Amino acid sequence: MSANTPAAAPAKSKKMLIIIIGVVVAVLVIGGGAAAWFISSRSHADEEDGAAPVRKEAPKVAPTFLPMENMVVNLADPGGDRFAQIGITLELEDAKTAEQVKLYLPSIRSGILMLVSQRTSTELLQREGKEKLAADILREVSRPLGYTVPTERARAAAADKEEDAEDRPSRRRTERNPVHRVLFSSFIIQ
Structure with a gap:
């Protein structure tokens, strides 16, 4: 029996290491999925609230x-x-x-x-x-x-x-x- 004990110990530690790595990977995947869901649901809530979507403006040219x-x-x-x-x-x-x-x-x-x-x-x-x-x-x-x-x-x-003529249609756009x-x-x- 004493011959079986040392061989069983390395097998148990390998199994334990694989289980720990599996648990860590599962936690990371679940955490990443939760973060992605939270971020996407937050941006959808902003759009539903009527907040204007962020637009990228054209880069300003130096005068x-x-x-x-x-x-x-x-x-x-x-x-x-x-x-x-x-x-x-x-x-x-x-x-x-x-x-x-x-x-x-x-x-x-x-x-x-x-x-x-x-x-x-x-x-x-x-x-x-x-x-x-x-x-x-x-x-x-x-x-x-x-x-x-x-x-x-x-x-x-x-x-x-x-101020006097509020019922008139808005002025036409003029060139800048x-x-x-x-x-x-x-x-x-x-």
Whole structure:
């Protein structure tokens, strides 16, 4: 009998090892299945609750910046002894728009010079004056490209009309202006 005992011990340990590995594999499979079920049932519950499915947005393209030469302009102050030196950079949608703007640059510069020359130094020293000038320059740059930018008065009037006429169908979609913003790179008033 003593000869059978050592042989029986390795057979039992092999069987025990196989049973333990089987139990571990079964636990892992059951746990993975439960996790997959939980995740899928959670995403289905979100869809049923009316939550919008996550959409992948198109990758954003970096805007193109078009710096313009600095401009020196006499201001509309009494006496005519004040002037402004302004550096402007345009934020455009893409390089194609930059090429289009370059074609119209002489008329755009002329329009900007006319806009600035109508302002006073006190107006341009205020933040609101600079913001209004930037909006006017945006309109001036967009005009040769065929886009219209409404003035503040026009926007306010349109908002009043929309409040009065709620029964009208929604406005038709307009094209997006490829000229995003007007940035001042320098602004000196003397």
